[in-house]
Amino acid sequence: MTGTQSAWRILDDSISLSSDDQHTSEMVSTLLTSFAEIDPVGVSPDNTFFVATRVGGFELRRGDQLAEAHPSRPELILRLLAEINRSVVDSYLGFAAHAGVVALKDRVIAIPGVSGAGKSTITAACLAAGFDYLSDEALCIEFDGQTIDPYPRPLQLHKAAFLALGLDVPIEFAESTEAPITPHDLGARTASPGLRLAEVVFLDRRPGRTHLQAMPRGEAAGSLLSLSFNHYKRPAASFELVTEIMQTARGWVISLEDPLEGARRLQSEFA
Protein backbone atom coordinates (compact mmCIF):
# COMPACT_ATOMS: atom_id res chain seq x y z
CA MET A 1 0.00 0.00 0.00
CA THR A 2 1.30 3.45 -0.82
CA GLY A 3 0.71 6.30 1.57
CA THR A 4 1.89 7.34 5.00
CA GLN A 5 2.96 5.36 8.02
CA SER A 6 3.12 6.67 11.57
CA ALA A 7 3.59 5.07 14.96
CA TRP A 8 3.18 6.00 18.59
CA ARG A 9 4.20 4.70 21.99
CA ILE A 10 1.04 4.56 24.12
CA LEU A 11 1.34 3.30 27.71
CA ASP A 12 3.22 -0.03 27.38
CA ASP A 13 2.20 -0.58 23.77
CA SER A 14 3.41 0.53 20.35
CA ILE A 15 0.84 1.20 17.64
CA SER A 16 1.40 1.85 13.97
CA LEU A 17 -0.95 3.22 11.33
CA SER A 18 -0.42 2.76 7.62
CA SER A 19 -2.88 4.65 5.46
CA ASP A 20 -3.38 5.52 1.82
CA ASP A 21 -5.69 8.37 2.83
CA GLN A 22 -3.71 11.47 3.70
CA HIS A 23 -6.62 13.19 5.44
CA THR A 24 -7.19 10.23 7.77
CA SER A 25 -3.49 10.09 8.60
CA GLU A 26 -3.43 13.78 9.45
CA MET A 27 -6.57 13.61 11.58
CA VAL A 28 -5.32 10.60 13.55
CA SER A 29 -1.90 12.20 14.03
CA THR A 30 -3.57 15.32 15.40
CA LEU A 31 -5.75 13.27 17.75
CA LEU A 32 -2.77 11.26 19.01
CA THR A 33 -0.46 14.23 19.34
CA SER A 34 -0.15 13.71 23.12
CA PHE A 35 1.75 10.45 22.55
CA ALA A 36 5.39 10.09 21.55
CA GLU A 37 5.92 9.32 17.90
CA ILE A 38 8.22 6.39 17.24
CA ASP A 39 9.74 4.67 14.24
CA PRO A 40 7.06 2.41 12.70
CA VAL A 41 9.70 -0.12 11.68
CA GLY A 42 9.92 -1.61 15.16
CA VAL A 43 6.17 -2.03 15.69
CA SER A 44 4.78 -5.57 15.72
CA PRO A 45 2.71 -6.44 12.62
CA ASP A 46 -0.12 -7.42 15.01
CA ASN A 47 -0.17 -3.83 16.27
CA THR A 48 -0.20 -2.28 12.81
CA PHE A 49 -3.47 -0.87 11.53
CA PHE A 50 -4.04 -0.43 7.81
CA VAL A 51 -6.49 2.04 6.30
CA ALA A 52 -7.35 1.76 2.64
CA THR A 53 -9.78 3.81 0.58
CA ARG A 54 -12.36 1.77 -1.26
CA VAL A 55 -15.36 2.57 -3.42
CA GLY A 56 -18.01 3.85 -1.03
CA GLY A 57 -15.75 4.24 1.98
CA PHE A 58 -12.76 2.77 3.77
CA GLU A 59 -11.36 -0.49 4.97
CA LEU A 60 -9.70 -0.91 8.35
CA ARG A 61 -7.52 -3.91 9.02
CA ARG A 62 -5.31 -4.85 11.94
CA GLY A 63 -2.33 -7.09 11.19
CA ASP A 64 -3.50 -10.10 9.25
CA GLN A 65 -7.08 -9.93 10.53
CA LEU A 66 -10.04 -9.55 8.20
CA ALA A 67 -10.73 -6.01 7.05
CA GLU A 68 -13.78 -4.08 8.25
CA ALA A 69 -15.66 -1.77 5.91
CA HIS A 70 -16.55 1.73 7.05
CA PRO A 71 -18.68 4.02 4.93
CA SER A 72 -17.30 7.28 6.28
CA ARG A 73 -14.03 8.69 7.55
CA PRO A 74 -15.44 9.75 10.97
CA GLU A 75 -16.81 6.26 11.56
CA LEU A 76 -13.47 4.80 10.53
CA ILE A 77 -11.54 7.07 12.87
CA LEU A 78 -13.84 6.40 15.83
CA ARG A 79 -13.45 2.67 15.26
CA LEU A 80 -9.68 2.97 14.93
CA LEU A 81 -9.44 4.97 18.18
CA ALA A 82 -11.59 2.38 19.96
CA GLU A 83 -9.37 -0.45 18.70
CA ILE A 84 -6.21 1.37 19.75
CA ASN A 85 -7.72 2.02 23.17
CA ARG A 86 -8.63 -1.63 23.62
CA SER A 87 -5.17 -2.72 22.60
CA VAL A 88 -3.19 -0.40 24.84
CA VAL A 89 -5.37 -0.96 27.91
CA ASP A 90 -5.22 -4.74 27.39
CA SER A 91 -1.45 -4.70 27.22
CA TYR A 92 -0.86 -2.29 30.10
CA LEU A 93 1.34 -3.92 32.72
CA GLY A 94 0.16 -1.88 35.70
CA PHE A 95 -3.22 -1.60 37.38
CA ALA A 96 -5.90 -0.02 35.19
CA ALA A 97 -9.44 1.00 36.10
CA HIS A 98 -12.28 2.70 34.22
CA ALA A 99 -11.89 6.35 35.22
CA GLY A 100 -11.49 9.86 34.05
CA VAL A 101 -8.31 11.30 35.54
CA VAL A 102 -7.40 14.94 35.98
CA ALA A 103 -4.98 16.92 38.10
CA LEU A 104 -4.91 20.23 39.89
CA LYS A 105 -1.22 21.09 40.14
CA ASP A 106 0.19 17.78 41.46
CA ARG A 107 -3.07 16.59 43.01
CA VAL A 108 -4.48 13.75 40.92
CA ILE A 109 -8.21 13.16 40.99
CA ALA A 110 -9.66 9.95 39.57
CA ILE A 111 -13.32 9.86 38.57
CA PRO A 112 -14.16 6.15 38.21
CA GLY A 113 -17.27 4.93 36.46
CA VAL A 114 -18.58 2.34 34.07
CA SER A 115 -18.91 3.09 30.36
CA GLY A 116 -21.67 5.64 29.85
CA ALA A 117 -21.48 6.99 33.40
CA GLY A 118 -20.34 10.39 32.17
CA LYS A 119 -16.60 10.15 32.89
CA SER A 120 -15.56 11.84 29.66
CA THR A 121 -18.07 14.65 30.11
CA ILE A 122 -17.00 15.56 33.65
CA THR A 123 -13.36 15.14 32.59
CA ALA A 124 -13.87 17.58 29.72
CA ALA A 125 -15.66 19.99 32.07
CA CYS A 126 -12.69 19.78 34.45
CA LEU A 127 -10.24 20.53 31.63
CA ALA A 128 -12.31 23.52 30.58
CA ALA A 129 -12.14 24.68 34.22
CA GLY A 130 -8.34 24.56 34.25
CA PHE A 131 -7.46 21.06 35.39
CA ASP A 132 -4.60 19.17 33.71
CA TYR A 133 -5.41 16.02 31.77
CA LEU A 134 -4.37 12.42 32.33
CA SER A 135 -7.21 10.41 30.77
CA ASP A 136 -10.93 10.22 30.12
CA GLU A 137 -10.82 6.43 30.05
CA ALA A 138 -8.34 4.72 32.32
CA LEU A 139 -6.61 5.30 35.63
CA CYS A 140 -3.25 3.60 35.06
CA ILE A 141 -1.04 3.00 38.09
CA GLU A 142 2.38 1.36 38.17
CA PHE A 143 2.61 -1.55 40.59
CA ASP A 144 6.14 -0.45 41.44
CA GLY A 145 6.07 2.98 42.97
CA GLN A 146 2.30 3.51 42.77
CA THR A 147 2.78 6.37 40.33
CA ILE A 148 0.22 7.21 37.65
CA ASP A 149 0.93 6.83 33.96
CA PRO A 150 -0.91 9.51 31.99
CA TYR A 151 -3.03 8.09 29.19
CA PRO A 152 -4.04 11.29 27.41
CA ARG A 153 -6.03 9.82 24.57
CA PRO A 154 -8.44 12.16 22.76
CA LEU A 155 -11.57 12.57 24.86
CA GLN A 156 -14.57 10.83 23.35
CA LEU A 157 -17.71 12.89 23.83
CA HIS A 158 -21.30 12.32 22.81
CA LYS A 159 -23.00 15.19 21.03
CA ALA A 160 -25.12 15.90 24.10
CA ALA A 161 -21.91 16.41 26.06
CA PHE A 162 -20.64 18.98 23.55
CA LEU A 163 -23.93 20.80 24.00
CA ALA A 164 -23.84 20.58 27.80
CA LEU A 165 -20.30 21.93 27.84
CA GLY A 166 -20.97 24.71 25.33
CA LEU A 167 -18.52 23.25 22.81
CA ASP A 168 -18.77 23.00 19.05
CA VAL A 169 -18.79 19.50 17.58
CA PRO A 170 -15.76 19.16 15.26
CA ILE A 171 -17.09 19.75 11.75
CA GLU A 172 -15.77 16.44 10.40
CA PHE A 173 -17.91 14.61 12.98
CA ALA A 174 -21.07 16.67 12.50
CA GLU A 175 -23.02 13.59 11.37
CA SER A 176 -21.68 11.26 14.09
CA THR A 177 -23.26 10.58 17.47
CA GLU A 178 -19.92 11.17 19.17
CA ALA A 179 -16.67 12.88 18.39
CA PRO A 180 -13.10 12.95 19.66
CA ILE A 181 -11.58 16.14 21.02
CA THR A 182 -8.04 16.72 22.20
CA PRO A 183 -7.11 18.25 25.56
CA HIS A 184 -5.44 21.00 23.54
CA ASP A 185 -8.85 21.83 21.99
CA LEU A 186 -10.10 22.43 25.54
CA GLY A 187 -7.11 24.60 26.42
CA ALA A 188 -5.72 21.97 28.77
CA ARG A 189 -2.26 20.53 29.12
CA THR A 190 -1.26 16.97 29.92
CA ALA A 191 -0.11 16.26 33.47
CA SER A 192 3.40 14.94 34.02
CA PRO A 193 4.12 11.26 34.70
CA GLY A 194 5.07 10.18 38.20
CA LEU A 195 2.19 11.74 40.16
CA ARG A 196 0.24 9.87 42.83
CA LEU A 197 -3.47 9.48 43.36
CA ALA A 198 -4.93 11.91 45.90
CA GLU A 199 -8.71 11.82 45.41
CA VAL A 200 -11.16 9.22 44.10
CA VAL A 201 -14.53 10.71 43.17
CA PHE A 202 -17.38 8.40 42.17
CA LEU A 203 -20.07 9.81 39.91
CA ASP A 204 -23.73 9.82 40.84
CA ARG A 205 -25.64 11.53 38.04
CA ARG A 206 -29.00 12.77 39.23
CA PRO A 207 -31.15 15.83 38.80
CA GLY A 208 -30.49 18.76 41.07
CA ARG A 209 -27.65 20.76 42.52
CA THR A 210 -24.15 19.38 42.74
CA HIS A 211 -23.31 17.75 46.04
CA LEU A 212 -19.92 16.34 47.06
CA GLN A 213 -19.68 14.10 50.09
CA ALA A 214 -16.95 12.00 51.63
CA MET A 215 -17.00 8.23 51.11
CA PRO A 216 -15.33 5.70 53.42
CA ARG A 217 -11.89 4.85 52.07
CA GLY A 218 -12.47 1.10 52.30
CA GLU A 219 -15.65 1.39 50.25
CA ALA A 220 -13.79 3.53 47.71
CA ALA A 221 -11.07 0.88 47.48
CA GLY A 222 -13.61 -1.87 46.84
CA SER A 223 -15.44 0.17 44.23
CA LEU A 224 -12.21 1.07 42.46
CA LEU A 225 -11.18 -2.59 42.34
CA SER A 226 -14.57 -3.53 40.94
CA LEU A 227 -14.04 -1.05 38.08
CA SER A 228 -10.64 -2.41 37.12
CA PHE A 229 -9.96 -3.57 33.58
CA ASN A 230 -7.22 -5.96 34.54
CA HIS A 231 -7.14 -6.81 38.25
CA TYR A 232 -7.74 -10.46 37.31
CA LYS A 233 -4.24 -10.59 35.85
CA ARG A 234 -2.59 -9.81 39.22
CA PRO A 235 -5.45 -9.94 41.76
CA ALA A 236 -3.39 -10.03 44.96
CA ALA A 237 -1.07 -7.26 43.78
CA SER A 238 -4.07 -5.18 42.66
CA PHE A 239 -5.73 -5.57 46.06
CA GLU A 240 -2.50 -4.61 47.81
CA LEU A 241 -1.92 -1.63 45.51
CA VAL A 242 -5.41 -0.17 45.81
CA THR A 243 -5.73 -0.68 49.56
CA GLU A 244 -2.31 0.90 50.10
CA ILE A 245 -3.17 3.88 47.93
CA MET A 246 -6.47 4.34 49.75
CA GLN A 247 -4.64 4.64 53.06
CA THR A 248 -3.86 8.21 52.00
CA ALA A 249 -6.12 8.99 49.06
CA ARG A 250 -9.61 10.19 49.94
CA GLY A 251 -12.90 8.80 48.66
CA TRP A 252 -15.86 10.93 47.54
CA VAL A 253 -19.21 10.73 45.81
CA ILE A 254 -20.30 13.63 43.65
CA SER A 255 -23.99 13.91 42.81
CA LEU A 256 -24.45 16.12 39.80
CA GLU A 257 -26.59 17.05 36.88
CA ASP A 258 -24.55 19.86 35.36
CA PRO A 259 -20.96 18.76 34.55
CA LEU A 260 -19.67 22.35 34.53
CA GLU A 261 -21.07 22.93 38.01
CA GLY A 262 -19.54 19.60 39.06
CA ALA A 263 -16.12 20.64 37.77
CA ARG A 264 -16.32 23.93 39.65
CA ARG A 265 -17.23 22.06 42.84
CA LEU A 266 -14.22 19.76 42.45
CA GLN A 267 -12.01 22.75 41.77
CA SER A 268 -13.17 24.57 44.89
CA GLU A 269 -12.72 21.45 47.03
CA PHE A 270 -9.31 20.34 45.76
CA ALA A 271 -7.56 23.56 44.70
Place this chain on the structure above:
Amino acid sequence: MSASPVGPTSKSIVVTEIDGDLALYDPRRERVLTLNHTASAIWRLIDGTRTLDELVDHLADAFDLDPDSIREEVETTVDRFTKEGFLLSDL
Protein backbone atom coordinates in the same frame (compact mmCIF):
# COMPACT_ATOMS: atom_id res chain seq x y z
CA MET B 1 -27.81 -20.73 63.91
CA SER B 2 -27.16 -18.97 67.21
CA ALA B 3 -26.21 -22.19 69.05
CA SER B 4 -23.16 -23.15 67.00
CA PRO B 5 -19.96 -21.13 66.62
CA VAL B 6 -19.67 -18.74 63.69
CA GLY B 7 -16.69 -19.26 61.43
CA PRO B 8 -13.78 -19.44 61.79
CA THR B 9 -12.42 -17.14 59.11
CA SER B 10 -10.04 -18.59 56.59
CA LYS B 11 -6.36 -18.02 57.39
CA SER B 12 -5.60 -17.47 53.72
CA ILE B 13 -7.71 -14.32 53.59
CA VAL B 14 -5.72 -11.10 53.39
CA VAL B 15 -7.09 -8.43 55.70
CA THR B 16 -6.18 -4.77 55.33
CA GLU B 17 -7.34 -1.91 57.48
CA ILE B 18 -8.29 1.38 55.84
CA ASP B 19 -9.33 4.20 58.11
CA GLY B 20 -10.33 1.70 60.78
CA ASP B 21 -12.51 -0.35 58.42
CA LEU B 22 -11.43 -3.64 56.89
CA ALA B 23 -10.98 -4.81 53.32
CA LEU B 24 -10.79 -8.58 52.77
CA TYR B 25 -9.20 -10.41 49.89
CA ASP B 26 -9.65 -14.13 49.29
CA PRO B 27 -6.77 -15.19 47.00
CA ARG B 28 -8.32 -18.60 46.25
CA ARG B 29 -11.54 -17.11 44.93
CA GLU B 30 -9.96 -13.79 43.92
CA ARG B 31 -12.76 -11.99 45.72
CA VAL B 32 -12.67 -8.68 47.52
CA LEU B 33 -15.04 -7.58 50.26
CA THR B 34 -14.88 -4.13 51.82
CA LEU B 35 -16.52 -3.75 55.20
CA ASN B 36 -18.15 -0.81 56.91
CA HIS B 37 -17.47 -0.01 60.56
CA THR B 38 -20.01 -2.45 61.98
CA ALA B 39 -19.07 -5.31 59.65
CA SER B 40 -15.41 -4.73 60.49
CA ALA B 41 -16.18 -5.02 64.19
CA ILE B 42 -18.11 -8.25 63.59
CA TRP B 43 -15.29 -9.71 61.49
CA ARG B 44 -12.76 -8.96 64.22
CA LEU B 45 -14.86 -10.92 66.73
CA ILE B 46 -15.22 -14.06 64.62
CA ASP B 47 -12.69 -16.56 65.92
CA GLY B 48 -14.48 -19.86 65.41
CA THR B 49 -15.57 -20.15 69.04
CA ARG B 50 -18.23 -17.45 69.45
CA THR B 51 -21.85 -18.14 68.64
CA LEU B 52 -24.06 -15.56 66.98
CA ASP B 53 -25.59 -14.70 70.35
CA GLU B 54 -22.13 -14.09 71.75
CA LEU B 55 -21.19 -11.88 68.82
CA VAL B 56 -24.33 -9.84 69.43
CA ASP B 57 -23.56 -9.55 73.16
CA HIS B 58 -19.95 -8.49 72.58
CA LEU B 59 -20.95 -5.82 70.10
CA ALA B 60 -23.77 -4.58 72.28
CA ASP B 61 -21.32 -4.23 75.19
CA ALA B 62 -18.65 -2.58 73.05
CA PHE B 63 -20.99 0.01 71.56
CA ASP B 64 -23.34 0.30 74.53
CA LEU B 65 -26.37 -0.81 72.53
CA ASP B 66 -29.43 -2.94 73.16
CA PRO B 67 -28.62 -6.47 71.81
CA ASP B 68 -32.06 -6.74 70.20
CA SER B 69 -31.42 -3.59 68.20
CA ILE B 70 -28.32 -4.99 66.50
CA ARG B 71 -29.19 -8.69 66.18
CA GLU B 72 -30.62 -8.37 62.67
CA GLU B 73 -27.59 -6.46 61.38
CA VAL B 74 -25.19 -9.02 62.87
CA GLU B 75 -27.18 -11.89 61.33
CA THR B 76 -27.25 -10.17 57.95
CA THR B 77 -23.52 -9.47 58.07
CA VAL B 78 -22.60 -13.02 59.06
CA ASP B 79 -24.89 -14.29 56.29
CA ARG B 80 -23.02 -12.08 53.85
CA PHE B 81 -19.63 -13.40 55.01
CA THR B 82 -20.99 -16.92 54.56
CA LYS B 83 -22.51 -16.33 51.14
CA GLU B 84 -19.35 -14.57 49.92
CA GLY B 85 -17.28 -17.53 51.10
CA PHE B 86 -15.16 -15.73 53.68
CA LEU B 87 -15.86 -18.16 56.53
CA LEU B 88 -13.75 -21.29 56.60
CA SER B 89 -16.66 -23.67 57.03
CA ASP B 90 -17.96 -22.52 53.66
CA LEU B 91 -14.71 -22.70 51.71
